[in-house]
Structures are given as C-alpha cells and as structure tokens.
Amino acid sequence: MNILIKSAKIIDPKSDFHNTTQDLLIEKGVISSIGSNLKNPNNFKEIKLKNLHISQGWFDSGVSFGEPGYEERETIENGLITAARSGFTSIALNANTNPIIDTNADVAFVLSKASNSPVTLLPLGALTRSSKGEELAELFDMKTAGAVAFYDYKAPVTNPNVMKIALQYASNFNGLVCSFPQESRISRNGVMNEHISSTRLGLKGNPALAEELQVARDLFLLEYTGGKLHIPTISTAKSVALIKDAKTKKLDVTCSVAIHNLCFTDEALTDFNTNYKVLPPLRTQADVQALIEGLKDGTIDMVTTDHTPIDVEEKKVEFDHANYGTIGLESGFGALRTVLTTKTCIEVLTKGKTRFGLESWPINIGNPLNATLFDPDENYTFSLKDIRSKSKNAIFEGYPLKGKVYGILSNRKIVLN
Structure with missing residues (x-):
C-alpha cells in the first residue's frame, strides 16, 4: 500500500x-x-x-452477521465490506450463528472467511455450550484458536454459579468473560421499556430493574472471583452508577453502550415500527443522558453499533412477534456525532481495541x-441508499445524521x- x-x-x-x-x-x-x-x-x-x-482505525465490540447458518441475513464477506465502508478496521463477531460458535473449529471457520479482508475479524466464542447457559463451552480451546472473549449473545446466564465458574476458569488464561445484562425472570416477555410509554401503547414492559439486578449480581461475582468482565450494551442510569462504583473499587470491568440507545427513547415506539424493537430496549431521556455522561467521564468504555441484520419476514410482523435488532454499522458514526464531539467519538470508537487484545498503532x-x-x-438524512447490508432493518432510516x-x-x- x-x-x-x-x-x-x-x-x-x-x-x-x-x-x-x-x-x-x-x-x-x-x-x-x-x-x-x-x-x-x-x-x-x-x-x-x-x-x-484521519484517526486510528475504529473498532466495534459487538457485530452480528449470520454466516454460518443465516446467510440470508448477512454473509461474512459482505458484512466485512460493509464494516470497512462504515469506517471500522476491526470488529468483534458475535457467536449467534447456526451452529453457535462454541468450539475451536467454529472459531477457525469464521477466521478463515475473513483471512484476506481489510477488516480484522475478532471472533467471540460462546460462553456456554450452544449459548444455553448450562455448562461452559470449550473456552481455552477457543482462545487458542483465536477467540478474543466469550459471550452468549443476548442470552443472560441465569445460573450465578455458572458465571462464577466462568470468571474463575477464564482468569487462568487471562480470558475476557462477557455477560448480557438482563435478569430474564424479571424481564420475562417484555418487548419495550416498562414505563409510561409501554402503558400507553399497551405493550408488555421490560423494566430497568431487570438489567440492574443482573449488573449488580455480576459485579458481586467479579469482586468475589477476580477475573475480567465485560458488560455489553448497558442501557440505564443505574447501570452506569453501579459500574462507576465498581471501577472505584478497582474491579477489572468494562462496558459498552449501543449507539441507538444514545439517540432514541421509548417515545420513538409510538407508531409500532419494529425497527425500534431492540434489546436492551430504548429507555427514558434520563437514562439516555446518563449514558452520554458515562461515555464522557469514562465510566462507559466503548460504543457498539450492535449491528444485527434481521430478514424482512421477522420484522414485518406484529410488534410482539418481531425479532429484536437493528443494523447499525452504516449509520454508526453519523449517529454518534449527533450526540458527541468529534474528539469523544473517536475516543470511544478506538479505545476498546486493547480490551479485546488488539494492538493500537498511533499515527506516527x-x-x-x-x-x-x-x-x-x-x-445528511440516512436512507436506504446508504445501506450496504443484505438486511435493511435500520433504526436510523429517515433520521438526520x-x-x-x-x-x-x-x-x-x-x-x-
């Protein structure tokens, strides 16, 4: 070059x-x-x-494609091209494929698909077998094959003992454990934030409490076990406060926030547009403000587009039955700039690299x-012509960026x- x-x-x-x-x-x-x-x-x-x-290359700590198993949503090849044209030089790939990425062979497969790409693909291996939360997957073998962390994508580990053992075991080889912040027995089948808007719209609510209980539990487990913990896509003010307190105790914890949770509140669901159905759900304005402040003061370490392609058949249905998720790579930077300065944007788009084992090269x-x-x-206004993904479920469609x-x-x- x-x-x-x-x-x-x-x-x-x-x-x-x-x-x-x-x-x-x-x-x-x-x-x-x-x-x-x-x-x-x-x-x-x-x-x-x-x-x-020009800045150091950007990193996204949580991207879903589809391949293997859901190629109709997105392939690795087209997904990496989309990431490149969206400004990302490296992405961490979620394990929510079919089969789930939970063996060293699965890790090797996705790495082979990305071997000649300008974008560096970092596989996330599943934390538990088939992401069922019951027994640990082959963590060390996947780490040896190239997995940079372990995460059951959007699947909370309900059993606290499994999370305890995961933190203890992974610490033997400096492994990074990720835990989705949701207590499913509280969230149950809620499809949006439990608040005034959910009552008005007649939709089942997923309360902030469900997230905060899980965050508190995992931080207690981290304090007890040691190890390294990453909490992806927090969405509430209390979660920010809990993580800030944990950092004052010098616990080895990081966290991320999805960019759409910085830009929208639960008020956006008024017309039941299923592109706004995301997990964690869109919260209140007070939560949004706390998340933005958490990024500015360093409590929240990084942002993610939480890019999740979903084919039209799973989005063009009643809100209750629609799949969760939005694509976000193409709109990520433009959306982030609507709420943060250029300097802060670049900081939160680059500093997550070291947490996931990437070397960072200053422009020298x-x-x-x-x-x-x-x-x-x-x-500009984000529109369909800006989308390069195979799936078009874009929360930012029609939004000024x-x-x-x-x-x-x-x-x-x-x-x-």
Whole structure:
C-alpha cells in the first residue's frame, strides 16, 4: 500500500501530530513521512478529500452477521465490506450463528472467511455450550484458536454459579468473560421499556430493574472471583452508577453502550415500527443522558453499533412477534456525532481495541497505518441508499445524521466509498 494523503486533520491524542493538518506518505503500509506539502516523487496514489480527517482505525465490540447458518441475513464477506465502508478496521463477531460458535473449529471457520479482508475479524466464542447457559463451552480451546472473549449473545446466564465458574476458569488464561445484562425472570416477555410509554401503547414492559439486578449480581461475582468482565450494551442510569462504583473499587470491568440507545427513547415506539424493537430496549431521556455522561467521564468504555441484520419476514410482523435488532454499522458514526464531539467519538470508537487484545498503532512516522478517513461535519438524512447490508432493518432510516465516512486504510489495503 503506497499512498500520499493530502491535508488530513489528525485526530489521535497518542500521535505527535494530534489536532494538526498534515500530509501523510505511506510506503508499503508504513507511515514514512508526515508534514506539510509533501512531494510525491514516486507518483503514488493521492487521496485528497473535503474536510478530510484521519484517526486510528475504529473498532466495534459487538457485530452480528449470520454466516454460518443465516446467510440470508448477512454473509461474512459482505458484512466485512460493509464494516470497512462504515469506517471500522476491526470488529468483534458475535457467536449467534447456526451452529453457535462454541468450539475451536467454529472459531477457525469464521477466521478463515475473513483471512484476506481489510477488516480484522475478532471472533467471540460462546460462553456456554450452544449459548444455553448450562455448562461452559470449550473456552481455552477457543482462545487458542483465536477467540478474543466469550459471550452468549443476548442470552443472560441465569445460573450465578455458572458465571462464577466462568470468571474463575477464564482468569487462568487471562480470558475476557462477557455477560448480557438482563435478569430474564424479571424481564420475562417484555418487548419495550416498562414505563409510561409501554402503558400507553399497551405493550408488555421490560423494566430497568431487570438489567440492574443482573449488573449488580455480576459485579458481586467479579469482586468475589477476580477475573475480567465485560458488560455489553448497558442501557440505564443505574447501570452506569453501579459500574462507576465498581471501577472505584478497582474491579477489572468494562462496558459498552449501543449507539441507538444514545439517540432514541421509548417515545420513538409510538407508531409500532419494529425497527425500534431492540434489546436492551430504548429507555427514558434520563437514562439516555446518563449514558452520554458515562461515555464522557469514562465510566462507559466503548460504543457498539450492535449491528444485527434481521430478514424482512421477522420484522414485518406484529410488534410482539418481531425479532429484536437493528443494523447499525452504516449509520454508526453519523449517529454518534449527533450526540458527541468529534474528539469523544473517536475516543470511544478506538479505545476498546486493547480490551479485546488488539494492538493500537498511533499515527506516527515508522508505524503501520491502520486508519479511518472521515468528514465529521457533513449533515445528511440516512436512507436506504446508504445501506450496504443484505438486511435493511435500520433504526436510523429517515433520521438526520452528522458525519460521513470516506473509508479505511488497514491490513495494507484501501477501501474508499
């Protein structure tokens, strides 16, 4: 990869050139020079774009595709192209496939599918066999095969002893355990946040308490066992407070929030649009504000698009019967910019990498270039033409966004929109 990038504003606090506009000369995938008005004696490809910004490559800690088993929703190949064109140089792939990714052979399969991609795929192995919550999967074998963490996607581990053993066992090889924050015996069959809106709409409620009980339980277990815990997609103000308190105790815990939970409240469900049916559900404005503040003060470590392709047959049904989930890769950055500054956006899109075992390369001379190119200020309305996923279940369709992605430079490859 030989390129000259012209007049790009570098957004990277770990770079010697942070917050300055520079040219970058890339030779064989490595940054050979950074400066003003760099020459191009070897006639390399030049990239010169309006309001061009560059940062370290973005990471999404929770993406679902479908393959193997649900290729009608999304394939790994098209999913990774979508991720690249959405600005992500690395993604963690959820284990909710058919079969569930719960053996070293399953991990090897998805890695083989991504071997030549510009996007680095990091497999998440299931925490329990078939994600049923009953007995641990082959954690160490999957770790050896390349799994970066263990997570039963959207499937709470009901038995606290299973979670206790998981934390203890995984700590023997520095394994990262993920736990979906929902107490199913409280949430039961609720389909939206339990609040005034659910009463008005006549829909069964999933209370904030269901999440907060599970978060509290898992933090108690972490304090007892040690180990490493990641809590994906928290959605309530109390969850933020519980995790903030755990961090003051120096517990080894991180958490993420889905971008759509920062942008919408349960008021959005007025017309029963099933694209707004997500898990955890959209909560109240007070919860949204607490989540945003949690990102700003570092309590919440990272964001995720929680990208979940669902085919139309499972969305174009009554709200009670529709499947949970929305695609989010394509809209992720533009939606995030509507609630956060450029600086904070880049911070929460990049700092999760180290938690999942990825090396982070600052934009400095002599380092390999793993970067995202973007314009943080362009305003537009997200529509079907912006969707590259096979499935079209987009919560942000028709929503005003701010910030567009130009592409990525990663794994010695270039992807530009």
